[in-house]
Amino acid sequence: MVADENAIQAHASAPEKVPFWLDPKKRAIVYQIGVLCMFGLLAYYLISNTLNNLEKQAIATGFGFLNKESSFEIGETLIPYSAANTYGRALVVGALNTLKVAFIGIVITLILGAILGVARLSGNWLVSKIAAIYIEVMQDIPVLLQLFFWYAIFYETLPSPRQALNPFYGLFLCNRGIIFAAPESHPAHKFMLLAFILACIGVYFFRRWAKKRQDATGKALPVFRMSISAIIGLPLIAWLVYGAPTTMDVPTLTGFNFKGGITLSPEFIALLLGLVLYTAAFVAEVVRAGIQSVSKGQREAAMSIALRPTQVLNLVILPQALRVIIPPLTSQMLNLTKNSSLAVAIGFPDFVSVANTTINQTGQSIEGVALIMAVYLIFSLSTSAFMNWYNKKVKLVER
């Protein structure tokens, strides 16, 4: 008996050594080293192959080509650019065009998507059904096909500039795009822009102050009305102070094309139309789900304490719905930005399109594709950084 007890004690005090292949921690290290080695070997194999191939084809690696003369024209540019500029500048022009489409597209998509989402929930049977059909159909057709469709419509149904449609004064529709009148440039515009920016900054601080005041005293100011009047009023005052210039730059037909005014190219319009109509369907679903996520009791409770309908919406429904809406909404915005890369298929000079031309001209395929990926990664990562910040900010603080 005693010997047995001794044996047990010995067992307890000095546990049998676990062999390393049964120890989860050590095993994990072995696994990880194994995976990393395999990954390293694969990378080495691919890179050495690539270097070999590049040497054989006599392609120089590196980003030196960015400083070379591009010698291709770009149809639409936000900054001055000509074929004599460098590839680097051409790519910047492309990136700006991508941002332009994404920004305008996102603004219109949000408005259209919100309207459709609310229409889907409307008590009006007809409106709700039409919204439902729109959402279902648009979601189920590839966005690229929609781009081709709008582009073809533009080219096939609209007349040439000479027979351009002129629905009202100053607006022309033809297969070269939409041309419309714009105010002639005047020094007042600069000050109007300045006034607008000042108004926005002012409104931001005013809202913060008004919220603090309301938290402290319980008295609410008509914040929304005051903000709107400031944002519209200040530029208007600037416009009046500088003599209220009203001259318009009206497009006129000279030869085979229009001169003056602002021209939106068919490529741009087709891209915008396709992206907006496609993404708005998804945004509508997001908005609908968000509004439905707020329980009925919330609305009833808000109404029972005699809030006005706008207050019910602004103070009770929207803050809760937005918490559900914003994350998927951001990913839809990001989708729109990524889908804008399909511009290459209809010839709008976005970043991918310019990079593709650059690759074809220089043969620097690896650098070109890496640049495309890097630019979109920057968009995505900055958006997800914003998302994390926002999620932290609106997270429910529970007891």
Place this chain on the structure above:
Amino acid sequence: MEAYVQETLAEELKPPVTSKGVIGWAKSNLFDGWFNSLLTLVTLYFLWKVIPPLVRWAFIDSLWNTTGAVCRDADGACWSIITTNLRFILFGFYPHDQHWRPLIAIVLLCGLLFYSRNRNHWNTYLVYAWIIGLVVMGVLMRGGILGLPGVETSQWGGLPLTLLLSIFGLTAAYPLGVLLALGRQSEMRAIKMLCVVYIELIRGVPLISLLFMGSIIFPLFLPEGVTIGQILRAQVAIILFTAAYIAEVVRGGLQAMPRGQYEAADSIGLSYFLTMRLIILPQALKIVIPPTVSILISAFKDTSLVVIIALWDLLKTTQSTLSNPEWMGFSREAYIFVAILYFLGCFSMANYSRKLEKELSTEEH
């Protein structure tokens, strides 16, 4: 004491005429207040302006079997572009006298898909049926044995190519995505890092950049003398892309598993592999079936992007038809036809997903 209790039912009063039947329905759904009434009237006016001309264009004035020249003088839709070029749009450059082969392959695929709809049929035999079915489809398409003349993959095009890219894209991406999701949830830091970087990298870039990579850079990765067909390279790009999205969906399912499931598996001494195989994955993958189907729908729509790297998919064959001088200018009809094909595919998948969601959610209560 006498109790005054009514012993017969009171006569039922009928609801007023205005609150039942068609009138009642219209009153509460269409003319409920002045705003809704106005909305209804405006919508009706809009529909009246749009629908009749559309019907007139698409059906009454349309031409179904003529030449392009005749179409140009007509007011209606020219569906002749579809009827005349149907075989090219659907099958691309596949040898003309062999078109029955892709046709049978597609019918076989649809049959398998239809049979798999019912969840009672989900068992081991179905897996075998799919494997056999895919092999038969491959043999039919490729040929070269059993007396079938061989057809190079470069001649594949149209609808079979679109279906091939999406079916194989998903079947290969699914296991890869599950592995990536498990890696991302893993406690081994190096593996977790690799998976996170891969998933976020892929999800941050557009599919078109991966397709470019497949078509331009991938050949550089291979040792000299080894070449891979254009279709396979696009297929690899689609697989790599879809896998990252599936990984995120599966991760959602893994995170929804209660901690107790892992602990229960540990307590009966199951290894990591068995825990996943027997306890976690069957439950996690089941709850993410609906979002997985929406990934499938996206993948199906995204295959249309291969047109940009000049593969002859459904969209490319349509465009090629449109560049034929005889049929130039009938894009609307042609694109509407392709849109209907895509819509039918996506809509049936979305519908199925909704049905499945309903079944799965009622099962638990």
